[in-house]
Amino acid sequence: TLKESGPTLVRPTQTLTLTCTFSGFSLTTNGLGVAWIRQPPGKALEWLALIYGNDDKRYTPSLQSRLSITKDTSKDQVVLILTNVHPVDTATYYCAYVDDYSDSLEKNWFDPWGQGTLVTVSS
Amino acid sequence: EIVLTQSPATLSLSPGETATLSCRASQTVSSYLAWYQQKPGQAPRLLIYAASNRATGVPVRFSGRGSGTDFSLTINSLEPEDFAVYYCHQRANWPSTFGQGTRVEIK
Numbered sequence: 192t193l194k195e196s197g198p199t200l201v202r203p204t205q206t207l208t209l210t211c212t213f214s215g216f217s218l219t220t221n222g223l224g225v226a227w228i229r230q231p232p233g234k235a236l237e238w239l240a241l242i243y244g245n246d247d248k249r250y251t252p253s254l255q256s257r258l259s260i261t262k263d264t265s266k267d268q269v270v271l272i273l274t275n276v277h278p279v280d281t282a283t284y285y286c287a288y289v290d291d292y293s294d295s296l297e298k299n300w301f302d303p304w305g306q307g308t309l310v311t312v313s314s
Numbered sequence: 315e316i317v318l319t320q321s322p323a324t325l326s327l328s329p330g331e332t333a334t335l336s337c338r339a340s341q342t343v344s345s346y347l348a349w350y351q352q353k354p355g356q357a358p359r360l361l362i363y364a365a366s367n368r369a370t371g372v373p374v375r376f377s378g379r380g381s382g383t384d385f386s387l388t389i390n391s392l393e394p395e396d397f398a399v400y401y402c403h404q405r406a407n408w409p410s411t412f413g414q415g416t417r418v419e420i421k
Contacts, residue, residue: 236412304357
């Protein structure tokens with residue numbers, strides 16, 4: 192299981208820090224990963240970043256300069272940082288599990304997801 | 315970046331009818347495409363992976379097909395719990411991308 196946590200309200204230009212706390216796996220194995228996806232109210236899903244057990248990281252190009260993803264294996268957590276936020280960053284932020292080395296193709300997709308956390312950017 | 319275009323944006327159907335949703339990729343994704351279902355206030359749920367494989371626990375009325383750039387999701391004999399928003403998703407290339415969604419609503 193995965194669960195997101197973080198502030199519900201952030202002021203414009205501030206830095207948003209979100210934490211995904213997971214259980215049932217260890218993010219020390221190659222191929223295992225945790226992704227972040229966001230969804231503005233009433234809009235579509237947008238993939239943001241992914242970190243693997245070997246610390247390989249991927250970012251969506253449009254936000255790469257503002258995003259940072261890290262993991263703390265001792266706490267079973269993944270942290271997403273988004274700098275210089277603006278109202279357009281208002282969204283529900285989800286984390287999700289993926290296993291790209293699994294023999295089961297089903298595990299190569301984002302599943303399961305956390306419940307999501309709504310972040311509002313407003314002054 | 316691969317753009318996924320879903321159509322129609324909204325599908326209005328009655329329970330018992332068949333829904334056919336389309337997802338077109340701006341370039342080939344081979345079979346690296348999945349479908350998710352999202353209900354209000356809930357996280358997305360994986361329905362179909364690798365274009366045509368049902369995820370664990372997904373009813374047989376859901377089926378996916380396609381490869382390359384054209385994909386479809388069919389829901390046979392719609393049940394009341396199937397009225398939701400459906401997203402296609404590709405992992406063929408970075409960045410991973412989602413379609414804009416198709417809402418299946420009760421007519």
